Amino acid sequence: MTKRIYFLHGFMGTGDLHFEHQKAFFESRMEVIVLPLPGHGHSNISADDHYFESALNWLIDEVTKTGPGYIIGLSLGASLAIHLALKRPELVKGAVLTGYSPFIPDYLKSIMEEQYTYFNHIEHNDQETAASFKQIHGDKWLDTLQKVNKTMTFHYPSVSESQIAEIEVPLMVLNGGNELYEVEAVQFLKRSNDKISVGLIPCAGHTANIDQPELYNRIVQQFVNG
Secondary structure, eight states, X not given: OOOEEXXXXXXXXOXXXXXXXXXXXXXTTSEEEXXXXXXXXXXXXXXXXXXXXXXXXXXXXXXXXXOOEEEEEETHHHHHHHHXXXXXXXXXXXXXXXXXXXXXXHHHHHHHHXXXXXXXXXXXXOHHHHHHHHHHHGGXXXXXXXXXXXXXXXXXXXXXXXXXXXXXXXXXXXXESSOHHHHHHHXXXXXXXXXXXXXXXXXXXXXXXXXXXXXXXXXXXXXXXX
């Protein structure tokens, strides 16, 4: 039976943008499904005020309709992937989380709030990026940006140590090695549940799968093949 793999992109991205190299690599090896998150890309589902909760319910519906598989998530997509594994483990054959932290460290909260303000006024702060977002996501782009930005800054979908300890589905955390908080996240997750496979991609940042695609793809392939 052909294995199925879902790709969940990050904030203000799309599967084609965030997983270009992974799609090309895995399409000949398994069934690849790239899901546009609500409010993003060509999705016809608007972003909800309670973005994360509604997006998770949407994801559960999508995977239930198509069938269980491996979930590969980047950043926002990684948060959705681990919460799917916690809430509906029967839908997850395994999950790979990249650009992921189970919570926002105290030393990052002020930086996150500064970024929140910057992104909420992106039309004035960075007109080129704003124009790119509009081209990628259409007229809904600003509504999506503001709702997701608020959720992930002030209502981050944290995962506790006890929740991590309960995870039984195969899980790999594959962060970039350039950011201290992502290195610390890998250590925290491994301490909380020794069954979790962890790795750090050298010379890579938040988007390790984009920064080092060949190495990333080989590690994910090995994980999926068991």
